[in-house]
Amino acid sequence: MTFCKYLSLFILIAFISCSKQEEEINMTVPKIEYSEIEKFNNKWNDVDGVTKLRLVVHQFSSEDSFYTESQVLALVDSINTTLTQALPNQDIEKGFEGVYQIPKIVFLFDTTEFAAMTTTKLTTDLEDSVAGAFVRQQHQDIDGSKYVNFFLIPYTDSDGFGHTRIAGSDGANDMIKGGIYVYGKTLDKGIISTTFIHELGHYLGLYHTFGKTYPSEIDCDKMKNYIENGINELIYERDGVQFYANDYDDEIDDTPYMFVMGYRPCNDLFGPPHNNNFMNYSVIKNMFTQGQCDKMNAVLKSESRRGVIIE
Numbered sequence: 001m002t003f004c005k006y007l008s009l010f011i012l013i014a015f016i017s018c019s020k021q022e023e024e025i026n027m028t029v030p031k032i033e034y035s036e037i038e039k040f041n042n043k044w045n046d047v048d049g050v051t052k053l054r055l056v057v058h059q060f061s062s063e064d065s066f067y068t069e070s071q072v073l074a075l076v077d078s079i080n081t082t083l084t085q086a087l088p089n090q091d092i093e094k095g096f097e098g099v100y101q102i103p104k105i106v107f108l109f110d111t112t113e114f115a116a117m118t119t120t121k122l123t124t125d126l127e128d129s130v131a132g133a134f135v136r137q138q139h140q141d142i143d144g145s146k147y148v149n150f151f152l153i154p155y156t157d158s159d160g161f162g163h164t165r166i167a168g169s170d171g172a173n174d175m176i177k178g179g180i181y182v183y184g185k186t187l188d189k190g191i192i193s194t195t196f197i198h199e200l201g202h203y204l205g206l207y208h209t210f211g212k213t214y215p216s217e218i219d220c221d222k223m224k225n226y227i228e229n230g231i232n233e234l235i236y237e238r239d240g241v242q243f244y245a246n247d248y249d250d251e252i253d254d255t256p257y258m259f260v261m262g263y264r265p266c267n268d269l270f271g272p273p274h275n276n277n278f279m280n281y282s283v284i285k286n287m288f289t290q291g292q293c294d295k296m297n298a299v300l301k302s303e304s305r306r307g308v309i310i311e
């Protein structure tokens with residue numbers, strides 16, 4: 001073998017190994033075992049009086065960290081149960097029995113495109129804190145108008161446990177792109193399900209119960225003026241960004257004005273907090289209010305999101 005031939009062979013081998021690596025990152029393997037998914041869909045399809053949405057679960061992982069089909073089914077089953085089954089009385093936060101409501105939304109796997117569950121291998125160098133951001137960047141423009149895309153990424157992310165885009169407040173003209181991203185190293189059904197439901201709230205137009213900013217400073221007199229007289233004054237300014245009184249408002253009438261994780265400087269003004277609300281940052285998150293459920297269902301029925309509804 002001449003040097004030239006040897007060199008071109010070497011280049012060819014280098015090229016093949018490059019494209020193989022590329023393929024590993026992008027390879028999507030649709031599952032074709034549909035019997036369990038059909039059973040799952042039939043079970044939830046029989047439930048009356050709920051809004052049924054099409055769902056696709058996209059997993060991004062190294063091969064040995066993929067959740068099995070039955071683990072994913074159990075996870076979505078627990079999400080559906082939480083969204084449709086009333087809490088026992090003793091689990092409803094005291095003082096909020098009157099506004100407590102369940103969203104009455106369930107997810108059925110979309111089987112029209114044979115991709116109800118997909119698994120995509122990530123190379124080892126992505127199995128760290130950059131995996132969440134990487135998947136999000138790659139899929140932020142994926143079409144979300146036909147089904148809800150649930151990205152399950154078993155690695156931590158510097159941005160927290162989950163991520164999504166908040167629906168436009170009128171829900172009318174916003175394009176749905178991307179989906180709901182949840183990060184977690186282990187399949188703790190409880191944590192992943194709670195995180196998914198929190199992000200679902202954002203996806204369907206809800207702000208945090210403490211509003212549109214993370215509260216760090218507050219002027220109780222100005223907040224009182226906003227709550228009682230509707231006067232929207234500047235509260236404070238940080239790094240050139242101005243925060244007004246209505247930035248602390250989630251625009252839902254039956255959730256209290258409140259602050260996150262024990263930070264409540266104007267206690268007399270805001271009344272009892274709603275710690276256990278799904279849209280708070282507290283440890284126990286188990287309930288929505290009637291106003292929040294109305295908002296989520298209204299956004300779902302808006303023009304751009306109607307496609308994800310089965311019935």
Ligand SMILES: [Zn+2]
Binds near residue numbers: 198202208
């Ligand atoms: Zn959030």
